[in-house]
Amino acid sequence: MAGMHKPPLPTSFTRRDWGRAALAMALAPWSLSAQQALGAPDDAKRAVRWQNDPFALGVASGQPRADSVVLWTRLLVQEADAALNAQPLAVQCEVFADEALRQRVGQWTVMTDAQRGMSVHVEAKGLQPLRHYWYRFTCGSATSPVGRTRTTPVAPDKAALLRMALASCQHFEQGAFTAHRDIAQQDLDLVLFVGDYIYESSNPRYLVRAHQGGVPKTLEEYRARHAQYKGDADLRACHAAHPWVMTWDDHEVVNDYANDRDQNYTDPQVFLRRRAAAYQAYFEHMPLRLGPDAANPANMRIHDRMAWGQLADIWTLDNRQYRSYHACPDPLKGGGRVVMGCNELADTQRTLLGMDQERWLTQGLNTSQAAWKVVAQGTQMSSTGLATPMGRSAFTDGWDGYPMARERFLQNIVDAQLRDVLVLGGDVHMNVAAQLRVQPNDEKSPIVASELVTTSITSRGMSETLAAQIRSNNPDIAHLRPDERGYTLIQITPGGVQSAFKTTANPAQSGSVFATQAQFAVKRGVAGVVKN
Ligand SMILES: [Fe+2]
Known part of the structure; x- marks a missing residue:
């Protein structure tokens, strides 16, 4: 299978790297590592004010493993917010160990843009086996519904169900x-x-x-x-x-x-x-x-x-x-x-x-x-x-x-x-x-x-x-x-x-x-x- 060559990406970014990061993302629109390597400048997060709920398509999780799961959302940019399509947007994803969302166990900031349909994929890592987690996304003024997910057991497992x-x-x-x-x-x-x-x-x-x-x-x-x-x-x-x-x-x-x-x-x-x-x-x-x-x-x-x-x-x-x-x-x-x-x-x-x-x-x-x-x-x-x-x-x-x-x-x-x-x-x-x-x-x-x-x-x-x-x-x-x-x-x-x-x-x-x-x-x- 042919794969597009992707430029190597550093693992962390300073604000100086912002333009370079956007360019790298444009070259590799599907690169999860590109999304996840990016840190969002605080002013970019603060700047986004939504007229309509961008999380109207909900949230989802999938491909669970013993220590990770993929968390998903896609920003739905409606007419009143159309100007937001023109720029990469920072989306925060938080994972909690409890339904009350008090024990946060992970937080990721990823970038998305129109080229990837404003979709957001976060591979939440470092999780414990065979347990529920709760998660939500935030983009500027908007917060998503809360989703619940579950990891798989490790082998050898005692749950066996x-x-x-x-x-x-x-x-x-x-x-x-x-x-x-x-x-x-x-x-x-x-x-x-x-x-x-x-x-x-x-x-x-x-x-x-x-x-x-x-x-x-x-x-x-x-x-x-x-x-x-x-x-x-x-x-x-x-x-x-x-x-x-x-x-x-x-x-x-x-x-x-x-x-x-x-x-x-x-x-x-x-x-x-x-x-x-x-x-x-x-x-x-x-x-x-x-x-x-x-x-x-x-x-x-x-x-x-x-x-x-x-x-x-x-x-x-x-x-x-x-x-x-x-x-x-x-x-x-x-x-x-x-x-x-x-x-x-x-x-x-x-x-x-x-x-x-x-x-x-x-x-x-x-x-x-x-x-x-x-x-x-x-x-x-x-x-x-x-x-x-x-x-x-x-x-x-x-x-x-x-x-x-x-x-x-x-x-x-x-x-x-x-x-x-x-x-x-x-x-x-x-x-x-x-x-x-x-x-x-x-x-x-x-x-x-x-x-x-x-x-x-x-x-x-x-x-x-x-x-x-x-x-x-x-x-x-x-x-x-x-x-x-x-x-x-x-x-x-x-x-x-x-x-x-x-x-x-x-x-x-x-x-x-x-x-x-x-x-x-x-x-x-x-x-x-x-x-x-
Ligand atoms: Fe069918």
Whole structure:
């Protein structure tokens, strides 16, 4: 991956260095070290008087570690404050050990500017393992809401408990984000969000509220779409309540894109500029570490691995940026479709993750010492094909469209004698609990892993008619329901995984109550989901 060369930055600044610092930031707009190395002159802080609340998009935390967490906000500069766009602004971030904000344990001053969309990313370091912290930002006369976050345990850990909410797919137009309010009120360690955070497109059906503007293509348009989503109070509450661990799927850029190709077969060079704009806006709005690739948003690494002590290693995968193109595509309209008799599916060179990420994952899994190996990614791994007179059908956008890559992943579990692999996904707008076999639905092929897929926060699911066909054609699927919206609670202990699909039939009602649709368990040492 190409990374923009960044000039070396000193670790501390005097006021004399101010102009040089601003220049360095301009050259390296994504450099976290540049932001954090800067001290803010007191008069710069005092000078800023806001007419409107610049913290209307809220605060967030993410990518927790045992001693650090990423804290995020983005200043929303409205018309009355437009003059402030022209200058770098100093933002203070404070971290406290108590909810009353009396015991301050850290304070950072960082700079932001219009070039980075006024986004603020602070890597708060020097924290203690497995505890809550509270944080807030200040810019001139404005103070942000208070967020709460949590660090991970160290290994070896005594806590040996991980509680999280798995969520995905939040089409703004198709429902209220009441599921996020419910998640915010849960006692959790983290939220695991596996993609479709924004939607680029509109659907005239199920219109509960409307996107502002058309389909985004430019950086400014993607920023505006993200800002509209963060304008939702329930989503802000969920970010403020828990740290998030995240990956993306397709709608953060455009439906069913694959690598450098979109559905319209746009010139890759043109599409890659759009993708870079979408990636940059995404990183500007999320509590993510800005890695070495961040200087060049054409290629942004999001896949990551985190440890929850020795209890669980969690991989968050990117199944969009590096994937092979869709198999047997319609020459007029690309993207996923249902195919029968597509020989290309048998091509072992095809990959959903890209060969580099696949190798990185395999190596990590095979050397992991954690009790549970949690593989979180954007979509459903178990098969949803149907028997037809022309052969078994496959939807080419999901893992069914990359069956040899799926087989490699599952065969490695056998070859490396891995146990306790849990695959988590989203994207398909339905709750799914499934057994994962090297050969899907073949009873002679042993169950090697367990799968839980969460339904969407709001996005509408498929018909019950189609769901019934999928269930009857796929005995590996223990549960599949597309009719309700919500999220999935997952609790992991050394002895097992407990999950509950928390759902409501009507996400459009702001007072929706979330009930348990079904519960599935996975026992340590025994691959496969069990209803309870
Ligand atoms: Fe989705």
